[in-house]
Amino acid sequence: MPGEARSDVTIVVATRDRAPELRGSLRHHAAPVIVVDNASTDDTPAVAEAAGATVLRLPRNRAAAARNAGAQHTGTRYVAFADDDSWWAPGALRRAVEILDAHPRTALLAARVLIGEGERLEPVSEEMARAPLGRPDDLPGPAVLGFLACSVVVRRDAFLDAGGFSDVLHFGGEEELLALDLAAAGWGLAYVPELVVHHHPSKAGRDPAARRRRQIRNRLLTAWLRRPLPAVARIAASALGSRDGRAGLVDAARTLPALARARRPVPPAVEAARARLSEY
Structure with missing residues (x-):
């Protein structure tokens, strides 16, 4: 795939029952793609294979932790994550490889995210x-x-050594635990806005209230x-x-004994x- 450092980075997409989204997103990727299928019941695996992606079929839904399986399957030094409704801008991954090569303490680069056709800046960005x-001298951007x-x-290697994404958190705010574990191991995480990701969120099958409860649950579990x-x-x-919040607290309490x-x-x-x- 022209224009990207094919031998250095692999894109990993974890998905479940999202064949229409994959049809739209996979054509935009300019590096090898591994699609990790979380036991889909639709034709998601077939769509991914038809687009030229390597497909890993999991026997059960591991949600966010499915990305770990994809990372383990890669043979590249770096792994780029994407959702089934997002993709990296042309040239972004080639530049990411250059930046990581030049900053050996950096384990993670966070890109600038542009939402939808209007390319609205994602609030998290x-x-x-x-x-x-601040911005330590050995990081390529603001520390996050x-x-x-x-x-x-x-x-x-840093991602896998840190344990990747938690199976317990499933999805929704799963990033904080990994960020803390990478930082605790001495790695740096940096925001690099010259790297761009396009995200066209699909609302199909989404339950905003359930997602809020899950995010609160995971915030509590991560804190614990x-x-x-x-x-x-x-x-x-x-x-x-x-x-x-109360529902999320109850869900967290049920999980805490384990x-x-x-x-x-x-x-x-x-x-x-x-x-x-937290004070900011």
């Missing part, structure tokens, strides 16, 4: 551009402790796993103020950076 964590999973390039108990208490208290031994708070410097973001 705006937040990352203003993140108050969060990202959108559909718009990052990762150093494959990696943050001091006072931070966990603050997040739990804030969840009580809405119906979705995670009792998985709690591993991050180092003080990483927590200080995370607390600074």
Whole structure:
């Protein structure tokens, strides 16, 4: 596929029952693609194969953690993630390889995301551009402790060593735990706006209320796993103020017993950076 560093980066797309979205997005990719199918019941795998992608068929829905299987299957130094309704702008991955090669402490590059035909800037991209964590000399952009999973390039070995995306969190806010684990291992994460991702979100089959509950659940579980108990208490208290928050709190409480031994708070410097973001 011309124009990209084919031997250095592979695109991984995790999906389930999203054949129409894949028909529109896969034609835009300019690097090898691995589609990880989360036990679809439609013709998603066939659509991906017809577009020339390598397809990994999982026996059950692992949601966001399906990306781990894709990363394990690659033979490239870097992995770019995309959703079934997003794609990397031409030349972005070639540039990402150059940046990562030049910044060996950087494990993750977060791109600027443009939404829809109107190319509206994604609010999360705006937040990352203003993140108050500074720009260390050995990073290629502002330091971040969060990202959108559909718009990052990762150093494959660092990603896998950190455990990738959690099977427990499933989806919805799954990025924070990985960001904290990479930072705790000494890696840098940076926002690099010259890298661009196009995202055309599909609303098919989406339940906004359920997604909000899942995000609150995952925020609470991530706090329990990696943050001091006072931070966990603050997040739990804030969840009580809405119906979705209370539902998310109940969902988190149901999962906590299984995670009792998985709690591993991050180092003080990483927590200080995370607390600074909370104040911002």
